[in-house]
Amino acid sequence: MLKKIVDKFEERQPDAVVWQIKVICAVVLVYKLLSRDFSNLGLWPESVLLGYPVDIYPPNYILLTAIPPIFDLISFHFIHWFVPIPNISQFYVLQHTLIIAAVALAISPLRYTRMIAVVVYVLCMYLWGFIYRAGQDIDAMFLLQGCFLVLAMIPRAGNERNYSGYVYSSVLLVFVFYYFFSGVNKVIDLSVLEWFQYSLFDINASKLLAAQELNYHAVSVVEAPGWLLNLASFIGAAITYVVHLAAPLIFMHRSRGKLIFYWCFYSVFHVMSSLVGILFAANLLVWLAIIPIFSMKKDPELGRKNDENICIVYDGECPFCSNFVMVANLKKRYENLKIINARNNNETTQKVKREGYNLNDGMLVIRGDEMLFGAEAARFIVLNGSGGFLYLFYKAILSHQKVADVVYPMLVVLRKRYLKLAGKDLI
Amino acid sequence: MNDRVYSMLSGVALLSTIVLFVLIDIYSDLLLHWSEAVLFHFGYVVPPTFADLLTLSSSLSPFAYVFVIIISLINYRMVTASPSWTLLSLAVFSVLILNGFIEHIWLRRGVFFILFFPVTLFFSLQARDYIKANAQDIVSQRLLLFFNTIFLLILLIPGFYLPPFFDGIAGWALNKKPSGYNITDIRLKFDDGHVEWFRASFYNPITMGGRSFGMVKRRDSGFFYSEEFSCYLYDLYGKAYSSLEKRKLPTQAILGDYSYPPHTFDSFPESANYFPADRIHSFQYVRVSKSESQMNEDVLFEWEINVNTCNK
Numbered sequence: 237m238l239k240k241i242v243d244k245f246e247e248r249q250p251d252a253v254v255w256q257i258k259v260i261c262a263v264v265l266v267y268k269l270l271s272r273d274f275s276n277l278g279l280w281p282e283s284v285l286l287g288y289p290v291d292i293y294p295p296n297y298i299l300l301t302a303i304p305p306i307f308d309l310i311s312f313h314f315i316h317w318f319v320p321i322p323n324i325s326q327f328y329v330l331q332h333t334l335i336i337a338a339v340a341l342a343i344s345p346l347r348y349t350r351m352i353a354v355v356v357y358v359l360c361m362y363l364w365g366f367i368y369r370a371g372q373d374i375d376a377m378f379l380l381q382g383c384f385l386v387l388a389m390i391p392r393a394g395n396e397r398n399y400s401g402y403v404y405s406s407v408l409l410v411f412v413f414y415y416f417f418s419g420v421n422k423v424i425d426l427s428v429l430e431w432f433q434y435s436l437f438d439i440n441a442s443k444l445l446a447a448q449e450l451n452y453h454a455v456s457v458v459e460a461p462g463w464l465l466n467l468a469s470f471i472g473a474a475i476t477y478v479v480h481l482a483a484p485l486i487f488m489h490r491s492r493g494k495l496i497f498y499w500c501f502y503s504v505f506h507v508m509s510s511l512v513g514i515l516f517a518a519n520l521l522v523w524l525a526i527i528p529i530f531s532m533k534k535d536p537e538l539g540r541k542n543d544e545n546i547c548i549v550y551d552g553e554c555p556f557c558s559n560f561v562m563v564a565n566l567k568k569r570y571e572n573l574k575i576i577n578a579r580n581n582n583e584t585t586q587k588v589k590r591e592g593y594n595l596n597d598g599m600l601v602i603r604g605d606e607m608l609f610g611a612e613a614a615r616f617i618v619l620n621g622s623g624g625f626l627y628l629f630y631k632a633i634l635s636h637q638k639v640a641d642v643v644y645p646m647l648v649v650l651r652k653r654y655l656k657l658a659g660k661d662l663i
Numbered sequence: 664m665n666d667r668v669y670s671m672l673s674g675v676a677l678l679s680t681i682v683l684f685v686l687i688d689i690y691s692d693l694l695l696h697w698s699e700a701v702l703f704h705f706g707y708v709v710p711p712t713f714a715d716l717l718t719l720s721s722s723l724s725p726f727a728y729v730f731v732i733i734i735s736l737i738n739y740r741m742v743t744a745s746p747s748w749t750l751l752s753l754a755v756f757s758v759l760i761l762n763g764f765i766e767h768i769w770l771r772r773g774v775f776f777i778l779f780f781p782v783t784l785f786f787s788l789q790a791r792d793y794i795k796a797n798a799q800d801i802v803s804q805r806l807l808l809f810f811n812t813i814f815l816l817i818l819l820i821p822g823f824y825l826p827p828f829f830d831g832i833a834g835w836a837l838n839k840k841p842s843g844y845n846i847t848d849i850r851l852k853f854d855d856g857h858v859e860w861f862r863a864s865f866y867n868p869i870t871m872g873g874r875s876f877g878m879v880k881r882r883d884s885g886f887f888y889s890e891e892f893s894c895y896l897y898d899l900y901g902k903a904y905s906s907l908e909k910r911k912l913p914t915q916a917i918l919g920d921y922s923y924p925p926h927t928f929d930s931f932p933e934s935a936n937y938f939p940a941d942r943i944h945s946f947q948y949v950r951v952s953k954s955e956s957q958m959n960e961d962v963l964f965e966w967e968i969n970v971n972t973c974n975k
Contacts, residue, residue, distance in 0.1 A: 238793040245807060246799050271914045271923035272868040279898050281891075283883040289824060292878060293833075298769055302824040310825055361826065370878050372871040372926050374829055381827035389809075395802050402806060409810050413828060417817050421831030423755050424775045424821075427763035438842075446844040449958075450951060451932040452860060453872055481755075513872065513928045 244488060245409075249400040252530035254346060254387075257407055258353070260525035261383045262342035264518050265360065266335055274331040277366050278324030285321060285366060286313070292371030302368075311365025312358055327363075334359040346392060346399075353387035360384060379522045382410030407526055408487045415502070419480025434473040437465045440511040456510040476505055492528045499523040546570045547602040548617070549588055549595060552577030553660050554651050557599060560614070560630060564621030578663050596662045598648060611637075611644035669742055672781035677735040680777050684727060687770070727764035731778065733757050738782040746786070768833070772821035780819060787815040843953035847963075849876050849896065850947045853938045861896060861946065863927045864912040865903045870925035876948075893966030894973035896946050907937040943968050 277285065289302035301307075308314040322330060337359060341352045360381055367373045386406040392399045422431070437458065446452040458465070479501060486498055502523065506516040546566065550557045567573050576584050578595040584602070585595075591607065593600055598610030601617065608616050611634070618631040634640045655662060737754045741747075762771050790811050798804035817823045823830040849861040866875035880887040903913040910931050915922040948964040 238790055239797070242794065242797055242803075242807065246803055267918075268923045270917045272870075273902070273913065273916070274868050276867055276899060276902065279895055281883060281886055281895075283886065284879050287878065287882040291881065292874075298772075299822040299824040300820055301822070306825070365826070367869055368826055370869045370871070370874055372869055372874050374824075374826070375832060376926065378827040378829055385827055390806065391802065395800070398800065398803070402802060406806055406810070410827070413810075413813065413817065417829070418831035420818065421833075423758055424772055425762070425768050425833060426759070428756070428759040429763060431759070442842070442844045445953070446846055447932075449953070450844075450846070450860075451935055452844075452846060452848075453863065453927050454930045454932070455928060510928055514926060515924050515928050517923055 240488065244490075245402070245405040246398065247401050247405065248398060249404045250530050251346060251400050253404045253528075254349065254400050256529055257383060257403060257525045258349060258387060259342045261380055261387075261522060262338040262356075264380060264521045265338045265356070265384075267521075268518055269331060269335050269338070272331070274363055274366075275324045275328040278322060278327045282321055285369065286316065287369055289368055289371055292369075307365075307369075310361070311368065312362045313365050330359065330363060334363060341387075349387055350390065350392060353384055357381065357384040357388040376516055376518050379411060379414055379519055382414065383407050383522065383525060386410060404526070405487070408490060411523075411526060412483050412487045415480050415483035415486070419477050419483065422477040422480070431474040431477060432470055435469050436472060436508065436511055437469050443513055453513055455513045456507075456515075458511060472508070479505075486526075490526075490528065495523075495527050499527060543571050545572045545574075545602075545604060547574040547576060547584060548599065548613075549576045549578050549584060549602070550599040551595065551651070551663060552579055554655065556647070556651060556654070559626070561599075561617065563627045563630065564617045565627070566617060566621050568622060569620055596648075596652070598644065610648075611640040614644055614647075615640050666743065669781055669785050670739075672784070673735060673739055673742075676777050676781050677731065680731050680735075680774055681728060683774070683777065684731070724764045727761060730757055730761040730764070731774070734761065734778050738779065742782060742785050769821070776819055776821050783815060783818055787811060843955065845950075845952040847948075847950045848873060850949050851900065851937075851943055852945045852947055852965075854942045854944045855938075856944075857936065858947070859935055859937055861900070862912065862929055864914045864925040864929055865899050867903070867913045867925070870914060870927060872927035888964060890966065890969065890972060893946050893968055896966075897940060897943065897968060897970075897973045900943065901940040904937065904940055907931075908939075941970060 288304060288307055290299045293299060305314065308317070334356065337352060337355045341349065341356050344352055360377075364373060364377055364381070367377075386403060390399065390402050390406065395402070440455060440458065443453070443455040444457060447454050460468075486495065503520050506519050509516060548561055548566070550561055552558060561575060574584075576582070578585055578588075578599075588595065588600055588602075588607075593607070593609055599613045601608040601613040603616070614630075614634045615637065618627070618634045621627055621631075633643050652662070734754060734757045737750055737757065741750050741754070744750075758775065761774070765771050765774060791808060794804055794807045794811065798807055813828055816825075817828060817830050820830070850858045851861055852858050863872040863875070864870050869875045869878075876887070879892065886892055906913045906916045911919060912922075912925065912929060912931055914925050915931075945968055946966045947962050948966075950959075950961045950963055952959050
């Protein structure tokens with residue numbers, strides 16, 4: 237398990253991934269800042285504004301580390317041990333400086349990313365620190381600020397080759413920690429019966445009534461059959477806890493399809509929270525930072541990572557086999573790739589025959605000392621290749637072991653049929 | 664950490680939990696008095712009410728002791744054999760059952776910390792050693808060690824809160840289903856006698872319903888019941904009014920309907936009629952409740968506005 241985690245963490249990514257993360261995070265931050273007015277904080281008395289999160293929540297949920305001086309240090313509010321809190325215009329300037337810094341982060345070259353991310357992180361943490369002191373926004377900003385922390389922490393100088401991979405993996409861990417511990421917390425805090433005691437739709441009905449009769453805060457309305465609402469009320473929270481506990485899968489299984497699936501699930505969860513009057517819009521948007529848009533294989537630098545000796549032996553007279561080998565573009569990934577026509581009589585084909593492989597029953601991949609034959613060889617090619625539509629078609633039918641075991645023998649039969657029709661001999 | 668040290672630690676953890684339970688059974692009042700003193704020392708501006716914590720059972724169920732021992736054995740097995748999903752699931756399920764025998768969340772968190780400290784520390788140290796030996800470079804090593812440490816801290820420290828890391832919002836469980844509503848908030852009363860809510864978004868950027876004035880009341884009740892507080896509300900309203908007259912919330916001042924929503928979701932009510940600040944007669948701290956079909960409304964406090972004082 238530890239090996240898998242370390243290997244995953246060190247998986248390389250193209251630089252475009254860092255661009256994706258910083259642009260999305262900066263845009264979401266600017267979006268939120270344009271809807272907030274921090275200058276109002278200048279109107280608060282110091283006695284209220286500089287309280288600590290620990291005194292906001294009920295003592296049952298004691299926040300052991302939300303106390304002085306720890307909170308002052310992490311929010312950079314320790315500066316107010318020496319200087320007074322800003323006034324209205326100073327807060328205004330700070331907010332707009334943060335907007336400018338966020339824009340700079342989004343458009344600046346990667347070599348300046350860390351420096352600007354430090355500025356963004358410090359300013360963002362400082363300003364939102366006041367909101368955290370009021371016990372608000374903890375769920376709405378931690379993903380975003382976690383991403384900025386990652387960008388501010390990881391050096392690029394002297395680490396260009398692995399930089400993007402480390403940034404991406406660290407950001408994924410920020411997401412994992414956010415959701416996973418929210419699930420763990422429900423194991424630590426609740427009993428098994430309490431997992432089924434959250435009447436989401438009753439709370440929604442109560443809030444809706446207050447909104448309709450008193451013009452109080454608006455909430456989302458849900459219209460569905462009663463039995464469905466009851467069922468969702470009964471198991472909805474428990475399902476959410478379980479999925480939260482499964483959050484490490486985000487890190488371990490980071491393919492585009494799977495991340496989009498997780499995003500959809502958490503989006504439903506975040507949108508459902510609007511039924512009780514809270515909408516985690518930033519969390520919905522910041523997921524876009526981790527959905528893989530840029531394929532690693534499109535980066536030619538990354539494609540040449542592997543210097544293994546790979547040899548493919550296939551029937552050069554079979555147009556389907558040739559096409560299959562060509563469209564997979566394995567040359568991009570393996571520097572030392574040899575493609576050998578099985579009909580040629582050379583040292584490799586003789587060796588293959590001596591080993592007992594019948595090349596009429598399938599192609600062969602020689603990978604170091606290992607020999608992959610038939611469906612296994614085809615799977616190796618599709619899993620390590622890259623390419624366009626045809627490649628994706630082959631990948632779709634051959635990448636899964638069980639499917640490949642069924643499909644490949646059929647392809648072998650078709651090849652033999654073709655050779656017979658074309659009047660060509662078997663090997 | 665070798666197996667011998669781990670065994671000693673887990674033994675100590677088991678004994679500590681049992682001793683804690685026994686102490687709670689016998690000395691709950693004294694323990695709560697100490698807890699209150701500690702919490703006060705660590706930053707409560709106003710001493711919290713511990714009434715709910717004082718309702719500890721006179722005695723814990725024997726099943727609580729049984730499950731503590733079961734969890735300790737599972738943890739021990741996870742270290743001495745190899746960790747498996749079955750054992751992990753059993754541990755999680757046992758904790759959920761154990762929690763059923765412990766009334767208060769702070770105690771559940773404390774018991775989890777004590778029981779799981781040895782096993783979490785054991786695996787965290789294993790991870791640290793592996794990372795040190797196998798990370799491909801110093802950057803990777805430092806990052807993985809950082810996340811490993813954060814993982815350990817969040818898991819173990821009850822109420823871990825170190826932005827941007829947090830151990831999650833409180834569990835969602837209701838003892839009683841809501842019927843009707845029960846609202847305590849601040850209202851504006853205008854010179855024609857009609858009232859409107861002082862909406863959460865008027866406190867922008869602190870836009871969570873009830874949090875702003877609640878925070879003032881808790882942290883500085885003198886200020887809350889003073890004329891200065893009404894001036895503070897008056898100033899906020901004055902700034903918000905430029906949006907309100909366009910029938911937008913203050914959070915919608917720049918981006919309009921496409922703006923980022925307030926923390927407590929809201930929109931400008933169609934029937935609301937907000938007047939300019941100079942037409943405010945007073946601010947009212949009210950409680951409005953409705954159960955069954957009966958509605959009650961109490962004005963808990965009222966600040967009459969003296970515009971001249973506020974404009975100084």
